[in-house]
Amino acid sequence: MFIIAGLLEWRYYTASEQMDNSARRSAFSRSDLNSLYARSQSPPLDLGELHKSFRKAFPEPVNVSLSTGLVPHRATGQTALKRIAGDGSGKELTKYLEKTLSSLAELSGLDKVTVYISQDGQDMAVKDVIHKFEEGPLAPPKTRRFEHWQRERLPQLGHDQASMQTLIPGHAWLSQHYKWALDQAFLQKGHSHVIIVEDDMLFSPDFLHFFAATAVLLEQDPSLWCISTWNDNGLKTFDWDPMRMMRTSYFPGLGWMMRHELWLEIGPHWPKQSWDHWMRLNTTAKGRECVYPEVNRNYNIGEKGVNMNSQVFKQYLTQMSFNQELIMDYGDLSYLLEAEYEQQLVALSQDAELMSLPIGTRSLSQGKVYLALYTAESYPRTARKLGIWPFPRGHHHFVTKLPVKGAMLLLADQRFCPLLPEQHSMKPRKGLRAFPAAQHESCYAACRNQEMECNSHEFWFINSCEELSKHFPCEQGCAVELGNDVPNYV
Known part of the structure; x- marks a missing residue:
């Protein structure tokens, strides 16, 4: 047992996920029924800057259609899947896995935790790497216990009638593997806390101590639902403090911990693909946040993968801070x-x-503190100046803290930050009304029938699952999408 402010049983999980040669590029769904926001007389929104920002961040061909009439789901960007040759992909993945397990084997406190490695599929090269560590560096007493799991891949692909989505192989396999492995850890093994990492990470010396110190926060504060070791804005160019931590409303993933009680809540509703986007929906998170360190406690080495390409990897992930101290x-x-x-x-x-x-x-x-107000339209330009992601991450209710050259810079969203004083907040205009169009009816036609006009500037205020659920039954929940027809009901 690992004792931290009470009796906790820990489990450490690394997902070894196989790429498939048939992985194809991601596409975004289009619907026939639009959700409308109408008011009288308003100029259309120019999304050219936002479009260029997504193109710069995600240079691979992506089916992203941004228009002046409808606004894409905010804080969302997706890369196309990389097609990796059979021989190359296997060698690349086993190389990542071996580095990850070598880093894991060096961690302080490893003898207090159980390690499970869950393999999706039957790749023998992956199995051989795991077996080498199972017999040596990760065998007890180095770890409390070590198990290698193998799941027979039975992918649920094609068109999912429940979610009305086309399941993309890489995203679907990864999400379904997570569901299977987490069910094993929580429901079959009965662990109270689970740390989830992936097979392309290196770990700081205090990786496990960080979780041990912060686990109690999940017990004390119901507004928290996870602990992560990843700072999305953790670039080396900022003045981060390795002793300090922050809260984020944007689920970071990448080396994170949750409790058994949370899995009982979200596990039955786990999506068949794109699990991380689903975790970021308000209808899933329910306003809860994660704690994360200012200086990253893991370092991503996966230049190729389901959600990664070389340019994004080099532009962002290679520039990240990485703690090298053993802090107790x-x-x-x-x-x-x-x-x-x-x-x-x-x-x-x-x-x-x-x-x-x-x-x-x-x-x-x-020594000074600065407050910069932004909107979703202006954020990409601001982010580009600072070198951070072109959509808000690592923020607490849309306030992002960045220590820059001895000063503190606060970035706050004028529309969505509830902590701003009234004079700095941007509110929906009076006279705005949201209503659904008929099937196959355009936004503009529906508004004309109401003797009103669409106001694309105000679509940001209704681009949420909460607002859509007021007008549509949303039988299968809500999903993150990009396209010239969102927000919508499909």
């Missing part, structure tokens, strides 16, 4: 509890100097 004590973590965290953030923003966009980091003064 992180001090008092009560500042991460929701009430205290928000109180500190509000105080910071109230004392901050308002900064106009675009941001020029050369003008920042050490």
Whole structure:
């Protein structure tokens, strides 16, 4: 048993996922029924800047159609699947896996945890690598226990009638493998906490100690639902503190922990593909957040994979910070509890100097706090200046903290940040009304019938599962999509 503020049983899980040669490019669904937002007289929204930003971040061909009439689901970007040759993919994956297991074997505190390696499929090269570690570096007493699982891949592909989506091989296999392995860990093995990592990671020396120190937060604060070791904005160019942590409303994944109680809640509804996007839906997260470190405790080495291509890997992941210290004590973590965290953030923003966009980091003064207000339309340009992802990540209710050259920069969304004072907030205009169109009826035709006009500027306010559920039954839930017809009901 691993004792941390109570009796906890730990399980460590690494998913070894096989790529398939038939993996094809991702496409986004199109619907016949649009959700409309109407008001009188408003100019159309120019999404050219947003479109260019997605193209720069995801250069592989992607079926992304952005128009002035309808707005894509915010905070969403998807890459096309990479086609990897049979021999090359196997060698690449086993190389990643061997590096991951070697890094895992060096961790402090490994003897306190059980390690399960779950393999999807029957690839013998993958099995041979796992067997080598099973007999040596990861065998007890180095670990508390070690097991190798193999799932007979029975992919559910084609058109899924339940979700009305076409299941893409790579995304579907990965999501279905997660579901199977997490069921094994929580329901069959009965563990209370599970740490999930993937087969293309390196780990900081204090990786396990980080989870041990923060596990109690999941017990104390119901507004938290996971602990992650990944900072989406954790570039080496920022002044991060390896002792400090933050909260994020954007699910980070990549080396994360959850409790048994959470799996009982979300496991029965687990999607057949794109599980990470599903975790980021408000209808799944329900306002809950994750704790993550300022300095990353894992480092991604997977340049090729289901959700990765070389350009994105080099532009973002190779630039990430990576803690090299063995830290055993992180001090008092009560500042991460929701009430205290928000109180500190509000105080910071109230004392901050308002900064106009675009941001020029050369003008920042050490020791000062700056507040920069953005909208979804302006964020990609701001992000490009700072070198971060072109859609908000790592934010607490749409406030992102970035320590830059001795100063603190706060990025806040004028539409969606509830912590901003009234004078800085952007609200829906009076007279706005959301209503559904008839099947096959365009937004503009439906608005004309109501003697109103579509206002694409205001679509951001209804581009959420909560708003759509007010107008449509959403029998199978809500999903993240990109296209010139969203938000919509399909």
